Amino acid sequence: MAGTAAIPKPKRGGRWSPWLFAIPALAVYVAFLVYPAVSSLFFSLTNWDGLSATYKFVGLSNYFKLPHDPVVVTAVKNNLIWTVVTIAVPTVIGLVLAIALNGKVHGKPILRLIFYTPAVLPLVSIASIWGWLYNPQYGAINSLLRAIGLDGLAQPWLGQDSTALWAVMVPAIWLRTGFPMLLYLAALQGIPNELYEAATVDGASKWQQFWHVTMPSLRPAHYIVLALSLIDSFKVFDMIYAMTYGGPGTSTQVMGTWMYFNVFQYYQAGYGTAIAVVITLVAIAVGIPYVRSQTREAS
Amino acid sequence: MITRRGFLGFTSAAALGAGLSACTGGGTSTGGGATEAASNNLRLFTYEDDSTIGLLKAQVKKFDQQNGTTTTVDSLPGSGAAVYPDKLRTELLGGKGPDVWRIWGGQIGAPFAKAKQALDLSKYYDKYGWDSKINTKAIGGMTFDGVKSGVPFISLGIGAWYNKSLFAKAGIAAPPKTYAELEAANDKLVAVGVTPCGLGGKYGWDIMRLFEYLLEHTAGPDLHDKLLTGAESWDRPEVVQAFTLFKKWQDKKWLPQGALALDPSDVEPWYVQGKTAYTITGPWTEAGAILAAKKSSSAFGNFELPTDKTPARHSGFVEGYMINARSGNADKAAALIDFILQPAAQKAMNITASTVKGAEPDPKTLPLASEWAQKYSGNPFYTIQDQAFPKKQADQYFSVQSDLLQGSVKPDAAAKKMQEIVSAWAKS
Numbered sequence A: 001m002a003g004t005a006a007i008p009k010p011k012r013g014g015r016w017s018p019w020l021f022a023i024p025a026l027a028v029y030v031a032f033l034v035y036p037a038v039s040s041l042f043f044s045l046t047n048w049d050g051l052s053a054t055y056k057f058v059g060l061s062n063y064f065k066l067p068h069d070p071v072v073v074t075a076v077k078n079n080l081i082w083t084v085v086t087i088a089v090p091t092v093i094g095l096v097l098a099i100a101l102n103g104k105v106h107g108k109p110i111l112r113l114i115f116y117t118p119a120v121l122p123l124v125s126i127a128s129i130w131g132w133l134y135n136p137q138y139g140a141i142n143s144l145l146r147a148i149g150l151d152g153l154a155q156p157w158l159g160q161d162s163t164a165l166w167a168v169m170v171p172a173i174w175l176r177t178g179f180p181m182l183l184y185l186a187a188l189q190g191i192p193n194e195l196y197e198a199a200t201v202d203g204a205s206k207w208q209q210f211w212h213v214t215m216p217s218l219r220p221a222h223y224i225v226l227a228l229s230l231i232d233s234f235k236v237f238d239m240i241y242a243m244t245y246g247g248p249g250t251s252t253q254v255m256g257t258w259m260y261f262n263v264f265q266y267y268q269a270g271y272g273t274a275i276a277v278v279i280t281l282v283a284i285a286v287g288i289p290y291v292r293s294q295t296r297e298a299s
Numbered sequence B: 001m002i003t004r005r006g007f008l009g010f011t012s013a014a015a016l017g018a019g020l021s022a023c024t025g026g027g028t029s030t031g032g033g034a035t036e037a038a039s040n041n042l043r044l045f046t047y048e049d050d051s052t053i054g055l056l057k058a059q060v061k062k063f064d065q066q067n068g069t070t071t072t073v074d075s076l077p078g079s080g081a082a083v084y085p086d087k088l089r090t091e092l093l094g095g096k097g098p099d100v101w102r103i104w105g106g107q108i109g110a111p112f113a114k115a116k117q118a119l120d121l122s123k124y125y126d127k128y129g130w131d132s133k134i135n136t137k138a139i140g141g142m143t144f145d146g147v148k149s150g151v152p153f154i155s156l157g158i159g160a161w162y163n164k165s166l167f168a169k170a171g172i173a174a175p176p177k178t179y180a181e182l183e184a185a186n187d188k189l190v191a192v193g194v195t196p197c198g199l200g201g202k203y204g205w206d207i208m209r210l211f212e213y214l215l216e217h218t219a220g221p222d223l224h225d226k227l228l229t230g231a232e233s234w235d236r237p238e239v240v241q242a243f244t245l246f247k248k249w250q251d252k253k254w255l256p257q258g259a260l261a262l263d264p265s266d267v268e269p270w271y272v273q274g275k276t277a278y279t280i281t282g283p284w285t286e287a288g289a290i291l292a293a294k295k296s297s298s299a300f301g302n303f304e305l306p307t308d309k310t311p312a313r314h315s316g317f318v319e320g321y322m323i324n325a326r327s328g329n330a331d332k333a334a335a336l337i338d339f340i341l342q343p344a345a346q347k348a349m350n351i352t353a354s355t356v357k358g359a360e361p362d363p364k365t366l367p368l369a370s371e372w373a374q375k376y377s378g379n380p381f382y383t384i385q386d387q388a389f390p391k392k393q394a395d396q397y398f399s400v401q402s403d404l405l406q407g408s409v410k411p412d413a414a415a416k417k418m419q420e421i422v423s424a425w426a427k428s
Helices: A014-043 A061-068 A070-102 A108-120 A123-133 A140-147 A161-176 A178-189 A193-201 A206-217 A219-234 A238-243 A255-265 A269-298 B004-024 B050-067 B084-093 B106-114 B122-128 B136-141 B164-169 B179-191 B205-229 B237-251 B284-291 B330-341 B343-348 B367-376 B391-405 B411-427
Strands: B041-046 B070-075 B100-104 B151-157 B159-163 B195-197 B276-281 B300-303 B314-323 B381-383
Touching: A014 A269, A061 A070, A061 A269, A070 A108, A070 A161, A070 A178, A070 A219, A070 A255, A108 A161, A108 A178, A123 A140, A123 A161, A123 A238, A161 A178, A161 A238, A178 A219, A193 A206, A206 A219, A219 A269, A238 A255, A255 A269, A255 B084, A255 B391, B041 B050, B041 B330, B050 B070, B050 B284, B050 B330, B050 B343, B084 B100, B084 B106, B100 B106, B100 B330, B106 B314, B106 B391, B122 B330, B136 B151, B136 B314, B151 B330, B159 B164, B159 B367, B164 B179, B164 B276, B164 B300, B179 B195, B205 B237, B205 B276, B205 B314, B205 B381, B205 B391, B237 B391, B237 B411, B276 B284, B284 B367, B300 B367, B314 B330, B330 B343, B391 B411
Parallel strands: B041 B070, B041 B100, B195 B276, B314 B381
Antiparallel strands: B100 B314, B151 B314, B159 B276, B159 B300
C-alpha cells in the first residue's frame, strides 16, 4: 500500500531512541533521588553523627539496635494505630460523601469544594489551627464543652498520653477525607447507568445495588485509595511534629519523627538513617503491588 | 534484558524509596558547607524575634556601610533550642552554611565545635582583645575542649517575672523571700482565680525551668552541680523531694491546665496579658513581651526564685556567635562580631544581659532589665539544664518529667530513671 510505503523504516539502533530521550529525566532522577537513597543506605551502616567529616563503618549494628529501642516500639505501635484509623475512617467517610454528592443534591459544586478544601491547606497551618482548638484553657473545644455544661469532658487533649495521638488523628482524618471522596466521585460517574437499570429490573434493592453493582465497579478506585493512603500513613511526620513534637514524653512518636529526632537532633545520623531505610523498605513493600498493577495497566 | 514493565516497576519503586530516604538529608556532604570564597558578602543566621530583629539589622547595616560589605541576616524565631540548631546543621551540611551564626553555649553549641564546623576563634580573641572585654565566665560557656569556638555576647540569668496587679489582687504585698512564701503566694493566687506560674511543656525545656529551680532548692548548690555532671547519683532523697514538689505544683493548679502541651512562646507572655501571675524567664522578656505588648514596665516586676540556700543562685546560660570553619570570609565575619560586641551596638540592640563591660541595660528604656542586672546578675548561677545535658539526654529527662506530671511514674521511680539516663551519658 502506498500509505505504508511512505513511512521510513526505523534505522539500526532506533530501538534505543526511547531510552535516549529518557536520559535527561533519568539523570535528574539519579542525581536527586537514587543517589541520596543509596547514600542513606550507606550512612545507615556507619556511626556518622551528621555533622562531622569523619565516621566509622559499623555494619548492621544500627539495625540490630532498633528492636531494643523502647521508643521504636512505641513508634511502630503508633504507626500501626495511625495507619488503620487514618485509612479506614477517611475512606469510609469519603465513600459516603461521594455517594451522597453523586446523587441529586443541591449545591453539589460548593459542597465538593467545602469537603475537599482541607486537603489543599498547608499541613502546618492545619496543625496550628487545631493546636489552638485543643488549647486546654482557651481552646474552642474545651470552651464549648464548658459552655454546654460538660466541664468534666474538658481535657488537655494534646497534653496527656491517653488522648494525644487520637487528638492529632482528628485533623488528619479531616484533611484526608477529600482525597478518597474525589476519587470515588470520579469513579462513580464512570459506572454505566444501565447496570443500575438492569439491577432494578431484576428486583435488587438499593442496598443490594450498592454491594453488587457499586462496590465491584469501584474496585480500581479502592485500590488506588488504599495503596496511596497506606504509603502516606506509614510516613506520617509533619502533623505530629507540628502538633505535639512527639510528646508528651515520647507518647506520640512515630517512625518518621523518631528518625528525624535521631538524625537532626541527637547527632545520630547513622542510626536515624537506619530508621529511614526501614520506613522506606516497608513503603516499598506496600507500594510494589500498586506499582505492578499500574505498569500492568500501562502495558 | 530490561523489559519495559520491569524498568517502570523498578524506577517507580526506587522513587518511592528514594523519596523517603532523601528525607534524611542523605548526608551527601560530610564536612560542612563551604561558603563563597572571600568576597564582600556575609550571611548571619540568628533566632531574633520580631521585636529585636530590626535592631540587629540596623547595626549590621552600619557595619556594612563602614566596611563595604553586604550582610544578609536570616532569623528563625520561636522554637528555641528545640529546632534552630537543626536548621543550622542542615544548612551547614547542605553546602552553604552561614558565615556567622548565633548559638547557645553548653551542650547546644558543643556539637558544632566538636564537629569542627565552628572555627577556632583564638586568633580573633587575640586580635580584638575579647578576653579583656568580655566576662571571663561567659567565655568559658563557649569554650569546648579548651578551644574558644564562640564569642558570648549574652550571659543570662533566669528568674520570676510577675504582674504587679495580679499579685496585689491576691494580697501579696511583696515578692516571696523564701520557698514557703512562694508556695503561700501560689495558694493566694489560686484562691482569687489566677493561675500562678505560666510555663509550657511542648518542647520540654520551658517547664524544666521549674524543676531545675526545685532541685536547687532541695539539693543545694554543691549537690546540684554534681548531679548535672553525673558525679553524684540522682537516686537520692533530694531528687525525689524535688520531683515530689514538681508534681505538687501541677496538682495544686499552680501551673496552667494541660501545661505539658502548651507552646512556651504562647504561654510565657500570659503574665503580661494577665492570664498568669508570673513566669520563669530572663531579662529579654522586658523588650520581647512587656514592651512589645505596649505595656509599661512599671506594671511588672522581677525577683530571684528563693532557694533557701547559700549562696543564692539562679539558672543561667550564655549565647554567642560562631564563625563557619569553611567561611571564605572569616576575617570579615570576625570584624562583624567585634562590631556587634561594641557597647554602643549592644545598647542599641537592647541587649539586656551583655557580657561586654560598659553595655549594661539602660534604666530609662529597660528599667526592669536594669534592675535585674543590678540586683541579681552578680549572683552565681548553675547551668540551665537543657544546656547541661546533650539533646538526647535532655529529651529523655523531659520525658521523665512528663511521665511524672501525668502520674504514670512516682517521684522515686523518676529519680531512678534520671540516674539511668545521666549515668549512661556520663559513661559514654
